[in-house]
Amino acid sequence: MTTNSLLTLIETTPFTADHCVKCNICTSACPYAAVEPRFPGPKTVGPQAQRLREPGAPSPDHAVDWCSSCGICTLVCPHGVKVMEINTQAKAKIVEDEGMSPRNWFLSRNERWGRWGTPFAPLLNFALHSRPLRLIAEKVMGVSARAPLPGWAGYSFRGWWKKEQKRHPQPAPASDRDRVVYFHGCSTNSYEPHIGKLAVAILEHIGLHVEIPPQTCCGLPAQSNGDFPGARKYANRNIETFLPYAQRGIPIVGTSSSCITAIKGDYQHVLGLEDEAARTVAEHTFDFMEFLAALAQEGRLPLDFRPITRELPYHAPCQLKAHGMGRPALDVLDLIPGLRVWEIDADCCGIAGTYGYKVEKRAISEAVGWKLTQQVHESGSDTVVCDTETCRWQIAALTKTRTIHPIELVAAAYGLTVDGYDLPIPAGAEVGLNASVKV
Secondary structure, rough: HHHHHHHHHHOOOOHHHHHHHHHHHOHHOOOOOOOOOOOHHHHHHHHHOOOOOOOOOOOOOOHHHHHHOOOHHHHHHOOOOOOOHHHHHHHEEEEEEEOOOOHHHHHHHHHHHHHHHHHHHHHHHHHOHHHHHHHHHHHHEEEEOOOOOOOOOOOHHHHHHHHHHOOOOOOOOHHHHHHEEEEEEHOOOOHHHHHHHHHHHHHHHHHHHEEOOOOOOOHHHHHOOOHHHHHHHHHHHHHHHHHHHHHOOOEEOOOOHHHHHHHHHEEEEEEOOOHHHHHHHOOOEEEEEEEEHHHHHHHHOOOOOOOOOOEEEOOOOOHHHHOOOOOOHHHOOOOOOOOOEOOOOOOOOOOOHHHEEEOOHHHHHHHHHHHHHHHHHHHOEEEEEEEEEHHHHHHHHHHHHHHOOOHHHHHHOOOEEOOOOOOOOOEEEEEEOOOOEEO
């Protein structure tokens, strides 16, 4: 066996458990172990229990189900143990042995419910705001009545994009250097299409030709609920779609940090898709703000920003922090004159994808999010900035504030607006909006 193959073997997720020295740094940093006594911590159910998990044998500890897979444990481990990834694979083994509950299957198929629910948006949105109906759903399905479910937009981003291409066809660029592929994700397609519209407006303002090929769910909801076969189907479809672009060096950018970091890392380290195709796509995939920050470093990002006189709190999602890309949103927003955005000192908002939607885990989710809630209230801000949609919905539910994606501030500073979108700037703020571009 060659040295390279040996290194590949010891870096494979299950084998990283052997790097664990039981220092318990991961458990000390885990926000869920701090509030839930039934969860003994990521070290205990992760690398420690991994040594007892024989291939094909049942999982020795069901306490791993209380793990949220937020990734903070992997982030803080000084020895490179993929703790969150080990725990997620252990949860998948339990599902493989015992099956998946209807509730968890429902939560892992967000892409379907988004598409199927769009034609019935008014009726479904009424149900989401009906306390009696939510309580019935809680009893029947186990989805918490307090969980911040999103409302359907009533149309899809992809539908808008098809019409936009017919109305305003764009000529092909001279080279691939001026092309970019946009991954919109399920949330933007069904619930927040204005995020996708603003993403397109910003990329075109930069001078890039935007391409949006057919795509599906990133697979993270299925992965988080232990449905690895379903998650791999989603992942393989996306890899097949984006590989030709990645092979040509065309960047793939997305506005959902959780989706993008799944493509960048989870496909390989959690789902085990470690072939050349998955690696190539991962290497050319970027979070939207990460991409803008890279353009700024290269001198390719237009700096024609209008000033915004605001001071706003920012929450960095767990998935983004776990991928070691820094805080690209803060780097970009710092370029806008007059705008000061400061990071909230809280590790996790508590939602953890679908974790905080489950009735038995909702109280845990809210307890984890309490530190963030306190800081937002103390700041007195009416708006919070965050890159990931489920985190934004959670923060809005806990703090009763407006939550926005960083690109909404970038679009406002560029003077870009889209139909059906209210700029997150109050009257009297020093920002020029007269030269807006309708998308």
